[in-house]
Amino acid sequence: MSGKRNMTTEDENEGRGPMADAVAVNAPRTPGTALDGDIQAKIGQHLRAMYDDVVRQGVPNRFLDLLTQLDQPSGAGKKPGGGAGS
Amino acid sequence: MSTVDPGLRDEIIAAIPNLRAFAISLSGSVDKADDLVQETLLRAFANISSFNPGTNLSAWLFTILRNLFRSEYRKRRREVPDPDGAFAATLTTSPDQNSHLDFEDFRAALERLPPDQREALVLVGASGFSYEEAAEICKCAVGTIKSRVNRARNRLGELLALDSADDLAPEKSVGVPVPATERL
Numbered sequence: 001m002s003g004k005r006n007m008t009t010e011d012e013n014e015g016r017g018p019m020a021d022a023v024a025v026n027a028p029r030t031p032g033t034a035l036d037g038d039i040q041a042k043i044g045q046h047l048r049a050m051y052d053d054v055v056r057q058g059v060p061n062r063f064l065d066l067l068t069q070l071d072q073p074s075g076a077g078k079k080p081g082g083g084a085g086s
Numbered sequence: 087m088s089t090v091d092p093g094l095r096d097e098i099i100a101a102i103p104n105l106r107a108f109a110i111s112l113s114g115s116v117d118k119a120d121d122l123v124q125e126t127l128l129r130a131f132a133n134i135s136s137f138n139p140g141t142n143l144s145a146w147l148f149t150i151l152r153n154l155f156r157s158e159y160r161k162r163r164r165e166v167p168d169p170d171g172a173f174a175a176t177l178t179t180s181p182d183q184n185s186h187l188d189f190e191d192f193r194a195a196l197e198r199l200p201p202d203q204r205e206a207l208v209l210v211g212a213s214g215f216s217y218e219e220a221a222e223i224c225k226c227a228v229g230t231i232k233s234r235v236n237r238a239r240n241r242l243g244e245l246l247a248l249d250s251a252d253d254l255a256p257e258k259s260v261g262v263p264v265p266a267t268e269r270l
Binding site for chain 1: 089090095098099102103104106107110111120123124127128131189192193196207208211212213239242243246247
């Protein structure tokens with residue numbers, strides 16, 4: 001068919017109860033209107049877009065510097081000689 | 087000793103971008119979020135011996151971050167949200183192709199969710215944790231996470247439907263036409 005994207009969740013969910021497809025935030029669980037389903041799909045998209053936008057910024061130098069400091073025994077990390085696991 | 091296994095260290099570094107995104111969604115502020123991440127890293131390195139190798143490092147780090155946020159949250163309420171929104175401040179691309187729902191609307195609606203619901207939604211819907219992992223991070227039952235996620239989605243749906251219903255026939259406005267003054 002002309003499926004631009006296979007909706008694998010469409011009718012095999014029937015016997016699985018209302019929670020079954022809630023896992024996929026982008027899968028429109030829509031007993032109601034098409035508008036509803038549309039909105040639920042947008043929620044998933046927007047949520048990930050927003051989140052991924054931050055993720056794509058990678059690791060700011062501030063944290064790389066911090067980790068470098070932590071790696072140095074004399075640094076501001078922890079007192080040496082804790083003797084926990086060496 | 088305080089030395090962290092290099093492989094583990096790399097994994098921690100790899101988790102930082104996700105920690106930041108989660109922290110921003112919790113705190114509503116980029117600066118606050120980065121402070122939270124920094125504190126999380128300090129805690130993680132200081133307590134690395136309590137991490138159980140082979141278990142989910144990411145979930146462990148998220149748990150630390152969330153606990154830090156929670157303990158601080160108890161002291162003082164959420165910072166006054168940046169009017170432009172924390173996520174907007176970090177926004178480098180605009181994901182609004184083919185969407186009639188404004189991204190701004192979405193962000194504003196997300197901000198209005200109760201913190202428990204927002205965090206559950208973000209963990210499951212964006213961070214990619216399973217319900218079980220999210221429950222572990224939030225120290226609650228799996229069913230609780232499920233219901234929070236569902237309520238978050240429904241609430242967002244309501245808020246966003248109200249917005250877009252302005253364009254269509256608003257026959258089922260859900261009765262919450264709260265304008266921007268709600269926060270007062």
